[in-house]
Structures are given as C-alpha cells and as structure tokens.
Amino acid sequence: MPWKRRPFTGRDLSAALNIADLREVARRTVPGFAFEYVEGGAEDEATLRGNREAFAALRFVPPTLIDTEGRSLATQLLGTPCGAPLAIGPTGLNGMLHPQGDIALARAAAAFGIPYTLSTLSTTLLEDVARQAGGRLWMQLYVMRNRAIAEDIMRRAAASGFEALLFTTDANVFGSREWDKRNYRTPGRPRMRAVLDTLRHPRWLTQVLLRHGIPRFRNIEAFLPAGAASAVGGSTIIPQMFAPTITWEDIAWVREHWPRKLLIKGVLSVPDARRAASLGCDGIVLTNHGGRQLDHCVAPIEVLAEIAQAVGERLTIVIDSGFRRGTDIAKALALGADAVMIGRAALYGLAADGETGVRRALEVLTVELDRVLGQLSCRTVGDLGPHLLRGPGIPAAR
Numbered sequence: 001m002p003w004k005r006r007p008f009t010g011r012d013l014s015a016a017l018n019i020a021d022l023r024e025v026a027r028r029t030v031p032g033f034a035f036e037y038v039e040g041g042a043e044d045e046a047t048l049r050g051n052r053e054a055f056a057a058l059r060f061v062p063p064t065l066i067d068t069e070g071r072s073l074a075t076q077l078l079g080t081p082c083g084a085p086l087a088i089g090p091t092g093l094n095g096m097l098h099p100q101g102d103i104a105l106a107r108a109a110a111a112f113g114i115p116y117t118l119s120t121l122s123t124t125l126l127e128d129v130a131r132q133a134g135g136r137l138w139m140q141l142y143v144m145r146n147r148a149i150a151e152d153i154m155r156r157a158a159a160s161g162f163e164a165l166l167f168t169t170d171a172n173v174f175g176s177r178e179w180d181k182r183n184y185r186t187p188g189r190p191r192m193r194a195v196l197d198t199l200r201h202p203r204w205l206t207q208v209l210l211r212h213g214i215p216r217f218r219n220i221e222a223f224l225p226a227g228a229a230s231a232v233g234g235s236t237i238i239p240q241m242f243a244p245t246i247t248w249e250d251i252a253w254v255r256e257h258w259p260r261k262l263l264i265k266g267v268l269s270v271p272d273a274r275r276a277a278s279l280g281c282d283g284i285v286l287t288n289h290g291g292r293q294l295d296h297c298v299a300p301i302e303v304l305a306e307i308a309q310a311v312g313e314r315l316t317i318v319i320d321s322g323f324r325r326g327t328d329i330a331k332a333l334a335l336g337a338d339a340v341m342i343g344r345a346a347l348y349g350l351a352a353d354g355e356t357g358v359r360r361a362l363e364v365l366t367v368e369l370d371r372v373l374g375q376l377s378c379r380t381v382g383d384l385g386p387h388l389l390r391g392p393g394i395p396a397a398r
Contacts, residue, residue: 050299
C-alpha cells in the first residue's frame with residue numbers, strides 16, 4: 001500500500017532523515033561482505049543488541065517553562081574547544097568502504113570542529129591524513145608482539161601533530177564475528193557468492209577495487225611479511241600479531257614514547273577507571289568495541305554513571321558503542337560523559353557517499369542533539385544531568 005512504512009529507498013542524502021536512512025543507502029552501495037564487516041558483532045550478537053536496549057531503558061523527564069533560546073553544542077574536550085561533544089572513533093579498513101575513507105572521515109570531523117581518531121589498522125598513512133585533512137587528530141594504538149610497531153606509530157603520530165593517543169586494551173584477543181566469517185571460504189578468500197555480489201555494485205567496484213586495488217594496512221606495512229599488507233593477506237597474519245601480554249605496567253612504557261594526551265580505550269569498571277587515573281592518564285573511553293569483541297558484555301552506558309561519579313573530576317570520559325540518535329548522546333552526557341565517540345554511524349555515511357555522507361551523518365546527529373537539548377529545557381550540553389533521566393540505577397529527583 002502507498003502509505004505503508006518502508007525503509008529509506010532514495011539516494012539523495014539530504015533526504016536521509018536519520019542514521020537508519022544512511023545505513024540503508026550504505027547497505028545498497030557497498031557489497032555485502034564490506035557492509036557485514038561494518039555491521040557484524042561477536043558470536044550471537046547479544047552485546048550488539050544490548051547496547052541499543054540499554055539506551056531504550058533510559059527515559060527522559062523534561063522540565064518545562066524554561067527559556068531555551070540561543071542553544072549551543074560547543075564544549076571543551078581535553079582542554080581544547082570542541083564544536084560538539086562528539087568524536088569520530090577509530091575504525092580499520094575504511095578504504096574498503098571508500099577509496100579515501102580515512103581522509104574523508106577526518107575532513108568531515110574537521111568541518112564540525114570535532115576530533116577524528118585514526119586506527120592503527122587504517123588504510124591511509126597517518127602523515128597523509130594530517131597533511132590532507134588537518135583538524136583535531138587522535139591516534140588509536142594497538143600494541144602488538146613486536147613493540148617496534150607501536151613505537152613507530154607513536155613517534156610518527158607525535159611528529160605529525162596528533163594531539164592524543166588512545167591505547168586500546170580490549171582487543172588483545174580477537175572476537176569471533178561469525179556473520180562476517182561466513183563470507184569467506186578461508187580467511188581472506190571470499191566465497192563465490194561474495195565475489196559475484198561485487199558485480200552488483202559497479203560503482204564500488206570501479207571506485208575502490210579497480211582504481212585503487214585491494215586496501216592495504218599502510219601504517220604497519222613495513223612490519224608485515226611479504227603479501228600480508230593487503231586486506232586479503234593481512235586477515236590471517238594480523239590477529240596473530242596482537243599481544244595478549246599487555247598489562248597496566250605498559251602504561252609507563254607508552255608514556256616513555258608518547259608526550260601528549262593519553263586515553264585508555266577499553267575501560268568498563270570503576271576499579272579500572274580509578275587505576276587509569278592513578279597512573280596519570282588524561283582520559284578513558286568506555287567501550288565494548290561496538291559489540292565486536294566479548295559477547296554478553298555490559299553496555300558502556302550501563303556503567304557510565306558509577307564511573308563518572310568515581311573519576312569524573314580526574315579524567316575526561318568518552319563513551320562509544322551503539323550510538324545512533326541525538327537522544328542517545330544526550331543520555332550519555334547527562335550521566336557524566338564529556339563526549340561521545342561514534343563509529344558505525346559515521347561509517348554508514350562514508351559508505352553511502354564518502355565525505356559528503358559523513359558530513360550528513362554528523363549533521364543529523366548534531367541537529368538531533370540540539371533539538372533534544374531544547375526539549376529538555378537546556379541551553380548547553382553542560383546543563384544536562386541525571387535529574388533529567390529515569391531508568392535502572394537512577395534515583396528519582398526530589
């Protein structure tokens with residue numbers, strides 16, 4: 001019937017009203033195996049679903065009859081002005097979605113005055129991102145068995161002007177993303193149906209594969225065996241390179257090589273947050289890796305309030321995993337986060353139409369956040385607080 005609700009079917013991104021609309025465009029634009037790489041979670045995907053369910057369990061209690069004219073999303077993040085309480089999170093293999101994926105993401109972030117975080121497993125040299133995109137750049141760090149890789153990344157990122165390092169601690173053992181694995185006969189070798197599916201996406205085939213070839217892990221290429229630098233060859237080698245031996249003692253080692261702001265990405269408990277503060281870290285990122293690592297893991301939003309109460313005055317608190325709406329962002333800020341890091345939401349825009357798509361994703365989220373500020377009778381993000389929420393663990397205001 002003409003009035004039946006359907007998923008967004010257009011191509012004009014200006015008509016995409018929300019992140020779900022951009023997701024639909026992305027799903028149609030890139031081959032299934034590329035979309036599944038972005039979309040999938042670990043094992044039964046209980047963590048993936050739980051991230052969204054945790055937001056749904058929180059409800060707003062809006063005050064009324066308060067002047068909300070002149071609202072602003074501007075804030076401070078790590079002591080520096082920020083256009084909105086947002087950052088784009090680190091994601092690997094962005095060149096599989098768009099030939100200049102990392103640069104497109106960084107440029108869009110710079111246009112909105114927010115940080116972009118480049119992954120160790122990016123497909124663009126960090127020096128090229130700094131030179132071609134500029135803006136506020138953060139570097140994500142995986143520590144591998146060969147410590148020279150991390151030392152090289154830190155040295156180059158510091159020389160290129162990256163302002164912060166995010167030491168990722170929750171991927172020392174790779175999660176099992178089973179739906180992603182089903183696209184391959186063996187690691188790095190797609191099944192025939194996945195190969196044939198690429199023919200149904202001529203735009204992607206031309207822009208990404210034919211013009212630029214298989215994406216490569218540019219920032220660690222010099223340390224990989226012959227044939228392992230591409231997304232195909234590296235899929236079997238790189239998971240074996242991660243160091244399961246990293247500990248809190250490695251914070252001192254990182255500090256020896258990194259002179260600027262340091263955040264620990266992978267914190268989900270008060271004891272770990274307190275330990276990060278005691279070791280002199282500048283901030284933490286509450287994350288379950290977007291549901292891609294440990295299945296049946298707590299959602300970061302569920303532990304945010306207790307962590308913010310424990311260390312909020314000592315650390316910058318950033319949170320990710322499952323954010324799709326301005327209301328999600330407002331809930332996190334109300335519970336004590338200083339900023340929200342987005343991953344898939346930005347990648348949907350990237351897959352849909354490169355930098356233009358990422359900008360549309362950021363526009364959608366900031367417009368939604370501004371609207372919910374007004375609906376909650378707030379003029380700034382600093383006006384948000386737990387008194388505006390009801391849900392598990394949140395006492396009623398008196």
